[in-house]
Amino acid sequence: MSDPMEFLLWTKGPMFDWALAIFAIGLAARIAEIFVLGRKPNYAEPRGGEMGPGFRTVITRTVADRGTFARAPFDVVLGTVWHVGFIIALLLFIPHIELLDNLLGLSWPGLPNPVVDAVSAVTIVALIAALVHRIMHPVKKHLSTAEDYLIWLVTFLPLVTGYLAYHRLINPYPLALSLHILSVEIFLIVLPFTKLIHIFTAFIARWYNGATFGRKGIES
């Protein structure tokens, strides 16, 4: 696979299929692992509903309350910036949309390349800042495990390889593109088996949170 073209064909072909399959099976298994556990019946007379408040919290928990923002503004701003930036780079970059269109048959309007480029640059800087924060902040430092640094790297690589490929900073271009695709495949493979699973399970967790509080009549 010394030939960049051959490497590109491999990353776009068999490797991509493997990554997708591992991602899909792993994701399904992880979600099933959660739901098979179920919940015990609740006999306490409810003060409010579960369904509506659950979905409400799925949305509202995206934004920090005022007090938390005041106490940890750096966490909140940085976390929001890089998550939003990551999603924009992933879903609103026109070549990505074309790929997803081929794959899923779904398409939507994208953003002009220079905009996505700027967003990506900001996201890369924000992710580096998040890493420094994780190493420096006493709570984050105390909590962090090897897995936290691993998923940081796995998240960082697709962005940085994408940025390098877009700006033709790695040559030849097929190699740059291959490295970018490979980094995404690593992301997909690692996702179901690490905390990256929160991309999906956080919505389930938020629903349970909102439902639990909602049943007691509190908007959470």
Place this chain on the structure above:
Amino acid sequence: MSELSLQRGLAVLRDQIDAPVAAFFSSCVNCGLCAQACPFYVETGDPRYTPILKVKPLRLVWEQEYTLWGKIKSMIGLAEKVTDEMLDEWEPLLYDSCTMCARCSLICPVGNDIQSMVRKTREGMVASGHAPEGLIGAASRAIRTGSPMGLKWKTLSAQIRHVEASSGLTVPVDQEGADYMVLLSSMEIINFPEYLEAIAKIFVHTGVTWTLSTDCYEATNAGIQIGNKDIAAELVQRIVDAAVKLKVKNVITPECGHAYTAMRWEGPNLIGKSYPFKVFHIIEVLDDLRAKGRLRTDGKEADRLSMHDPCNLARKSGVIDEQRHLMDMVAEDFVELKEHGKYQWCCGAGGGVSSNERAEALKMAAFKRKKAQIEEVEPERMVTMCATCRTQLEEGLEEFNMDIPVVGLTEMIADHLVEKKSST
């Protein structure tokens, strides 16, 4: 502790894991924001008090027993085991530095209800023999005597006679078919006897029939605080039996936060069925009587008052507007603490912390958050509706030489009742 008790603890932890717990642990990315929601972390700056870290024993059991990846890690010897030494180290984290106030559950960006997991982890701590002496004492006294403080009916009976003599009213005992069966807390009976007189006056004023039960008058539940569902269920069952015997339709829990959540939310699940009666916190009953026009007050307190929402009542039960309606009736100059209602800060004493002598220093450290909140709005007095919060506020304010008396809302309402002759 023995290998046997460790295994028993692990089995109990396994039994606690359900879909929400699995969703919560799957979603945690160690962002550490829950620390910013916790008065124990905020006031000490010690990262060990980060809420999600307190439930690590439960997380390890979940990962190793309920995830494929965790099972593989276990098999190849990569998994960190829950050991007796670990549980020893975690005991103060779970009991001394957590009041189960649920503020972290409201703040966590991925939606983890960490408080519910602390409650679950404590079950495993008790089963494995890692619970604080103070709570073990309270729970065994509650089972033995009916009161976590070892109080006997004759103490309450003396109190009743005292109230009857000073108010000229009758405190009904074992009255079948009364509208409400009233529960008390030992702490209230000892520290705040004025509560009993206040409700006697209010119920006469509003024309409500009520009764105490000699079988069961204690509302608190040391089983829930320590984390033992069998003790907790037994204490709930005693109340249910007393209420059924007296054929009451409603049971009122006193100015005590956890007694309300224990009866209102956990109780039916502990005994495995719904109650044949409704459960209300006294504040809910008073607000209902207000809304119906039966509770009428006269005159207002003129000094600057602020209010502490008990976590169990506000954030954990949704009773937030009721106390404000009542405050409006009797307070001329009421100022809210900046973060109040569901976002209020815990006083630092709930969830069994106040029964755990070892936690004394941490309890006062956590109070500094409340103190800072109070200093921001400079009230002349604080009002609250939980005997544990009230005791903590009184002790804390005294510790820091702040001359701010603390009053119970029910008593304040009782002080302003329209005289009977003019109320008709």
